[in-house]
Amino acid sequence: MPADRLSATFAALADPTRRAILARLAASGEASVMALAAPFEMTLPAVSKHLKVLERAGLIARGREAQWRPCRLDAAPLKDAADWLEHYRRFWEESLARLEDYLRELQTKGPENGRKN
Amino acid sequence: MPADRLSATFAALADPTRRAILARLAASGEASVMALAAPFEMTLPAVSKHLKVLERAGLIARGREAQWRPCRLDAAPLKDAADWLEHYRRFWEESLARLEDYLRELQTKGPENGRKN
Numbered sequence: 504m505p506a507d508r509l510s511a512t513f514a515a516l517a518d519p520t521r522r523a524i525l526a527r528l529a530a531s532g533e534a535s536v537m538a539l540a541a542p543f544e545m546t547l548p549a550v551s552k553h554l555k556v557l558e559r560a561g562l563i564a565r566g567r568e569a570q571w572r573p574c575r576l577d578a579a580p581l582k583d584a585a586d587w588l589e590h591y592r593r594f595w596e597e598s599l600a601r602l603e604d605y606l607r608e609l610q611t612k613g614p615e616n617g618r619k620n
Numbered sequence: 621m622p623a624d625r626l627s628a629t630f631a632a633l634a635d636p637t638r639r640a641i642l643a644r645l646a647a648s649g650e651a652s653v654m655a656l657a658a659p660f661e662m663t664l665p666a667v668s669k670h671l672k673v674l675e676r677a678g679l680i681a682r683g684r685e686a687q688w689r690p691c692r693l694d695a696a697p698l699k700d701a702a703d704w705l706e707h708y709r710r711f712w713e714e715s716l717a718r719l720e721d722y723l724r725e726l727q728t729k730g731p732e733n734g735r736k737n
Contacts, residue, residue, distance in 0.1 A: 513631070517631035576711060581712055
């Protein structure tokens with residue numbers, strides 16, 4: 504289990520089921536464990552395990568009601584993850600620009616190598 | 621090992637050493653495994669293991685030279701991670717706004733409950 508919060512956030516996001524749970528909570532607000540489990544071909548304990556990972560990472564909070572304990576999204580840790588990624592924006596924009604240049608070069612050349620339009 | 625690319629990206633980022641390696645490559649461009657390992661109190665095989673995780677996630681590429689095999693950053697997968705997080709911006713901005721409202725309320729009340737300035 505990663506000790507630092509940013510690692511815990513990224514680890515929690517490294518699973519498609521957990522990301523789908525967050526997407527669902529973002530769309531619908533509060534939901535019960537039963538309601539969250541419904542779209543997945545998964546046992547309730549398996550879904551509960553994913554919810555625990557999300558809860559430990561601070562990405563969901565759970566209600567205090569004894570029976571129902573609804574889950575809701577807590578997006579605050581996602582800001583730190585987005586801030587970390589933002590430092591690398593210039594690098595992915597550069598590599599996309601290089602790819603575009605390359606594709607443009609291919610297009611200019613046309614199907615026959617070196618052909619001019 | 622996560623099968624989907626976005627999960628592989630997030631999993632690779634869920635470790636402070638791996639994030640430090642990416643930061644180093646972003647700052648200095650190409651670097652050898654030896655140079656990357658130097659700042660960490662870690663064996664060379666341990667650092668190599670981290671590099672393999674980053675390489676499998678497509679976050680670093682390695683040169684073809686037989687001996688030196690320099691590593692360089694490939695930031696393209698980080699764009700998908702940032703795009704995914706972007707959907708949640710509204711939620712973390714809302715929770716920050718709520719926190720600010722709460723702090724402003726505390727400040728208005730002052731140290732004595734209900735005191736007016």
